């Protein structure tokens with residue numbers, strides 16, 4: 494029997510693209526055993542053909558002309574690891590419209606235009622897989638789509654951005670300055686081309702939109718993810734949190750209660766004993782709670798060349814297996830549950846406040862009274878005198894409060910003459926774990 498050769502068009506030969514080339518070369522025998530096919534990179538699209546590359550490709554493979562790949566009749570599968578929205582979206586549409594299957598690592602694109610691309614794919618009987626787009630090497634999308642297909646997911650809490658987790662871990666463990674830790678994450682190939690997407694929380698938000706859509710079977714648009722990044726997190730916040738027994742992490746939270754959903758990304762305090770607290774460096778983890786299964790957790794590298802490439806190449810293998818079975822384009826389950834966002838009054842959480850206050854008698858009593866008036870009780874209260882600035886610091890951790898109560902408390906604190914400023918405020922997650 495003739496061995497079938499699968500020709501791949503690779504779009505992008507940067508960090509992830511180089512990893513894909515290396516894995517396809519190194520694991521050729523395993524790939525052949527699993528698919529019965531040889532897999533060849535037929536064309537690799539880049540911007541600058543003259544640039545020095547981490548991997549060598551045979552003569553004629555590298556191109557800077559997208560049509561050489563998109564109009565190539567022999568190419569069955571396009572692997573998109575170049576990133577960005579345009580022209581990438583147009584290229585992927587063209588690929589699908591000419592019957593080419595697509596594997597992508599592009600969360601920006603899938604979070605914004607996933608529904609459109611999946612519908613073009615379905616019309617053309619093509620596969621679109623995007624496992625690498627969320628939590629790099631962790632097979633979390635497969636787990637949601639296949640592993641939990643029999644269950645109803647109620648909660649996903651994730652550390653889904655390797656760059657910010659690396660930065661916060663370096664700040665906590667080595668006292669490294671924010672900028673130095675970011676530069677190191679960039680050097681290691683973890684950060685996005687524009688690292689503000691990582692730092693401002695948008696990269697994590699895109700991943701949470703994808704997780705919520707797949708996990709809750711409801712279309713969850715990116716503009717409905719509440720986002721706060723780590724740009725204003727200070728070394729002092731990290732240290733204070735540590736002294737109180739918490740670890741500060743950028744977390745994505747997606748919860749479904751009685752059919753209503755909330756999805757957000759923010760720096761939050763996790764109790765040190767929470768399993769997500771010990772997820773350090775570029776590692777990611779997604780905690781998934783299902784009605785029937787209970788608690789599960791998925792852990793692994795969230796970024797970097799080879800870990801991300803494993804997800805991409807595994808998707809490639811799935812496309813080839815589907816080809817052999819003749820089922821390409823049939824595995825997508827479109828969201829089928831009604832879209833019901835939670836109102837602020839439905840969103841419950843504990844909160845941490847660090848307040849700078851006038852260093853005078855009766856201040857603490859006034860503040861605790863404000864919380865009591867809004868119906869929120871306090872779990873921890875600490876007062877730290879700071880005579881040098883005629884100010885004191887008060888640290889408060891609340892019991893569960895809802896989003897409406899929280900707004901009233903913030904307004905009330907801002908109006909109190911004894912409160913100089915709300916120095917920092919974070920959600921406290923995972924207390925119910």
Ligand SMILES: NC(=O)C1=CN([C@@H]2O[C@H](COP(=O)(O)OP(=O)(O)OC[C@H]3O[C@@H](n4cnc5c(N)ncnc54)[C@H](OP(=O)(O)O)[C@@H]3O)[C@@H](O)[C@H]2O)C=CC1
Pocket residue numbers: 504505506507508509510538539540541542544573574575576577580598599600601625626629682683684685686795796797798801
């Ligand atoms: N890095 C990581 O750890 C992870 C990345 N991802 C995602 O994977 C994708 C790729 O990331 P990464 O490898 O880090 O990115 P890089 O910036 O390292 O590589 C991008 C590659 O795409 C090429 N490229 C970009 N734009 C164009 C264009 N318009 N036309 C032709 N070629 C183009 C670049 O060409 P040239 O080399 O000539 O500049 C480069 O080879 C992104 O969507 C990213 O979000 C997902 C998970 C983890």
Ligand SMILES: N[C@@H](CC=O)C(=O)O
Pocket residue numbers: 626628629653654655656657683684685691696795796797
């Ligand atoms: N920049 C991203 C890369 C993977 O998605 C991250 O840091 O997680």
Ligand code: NA
Pocket residue numbers: 624625626627628629630631632633634804
């Ligand atoms: Na993944």
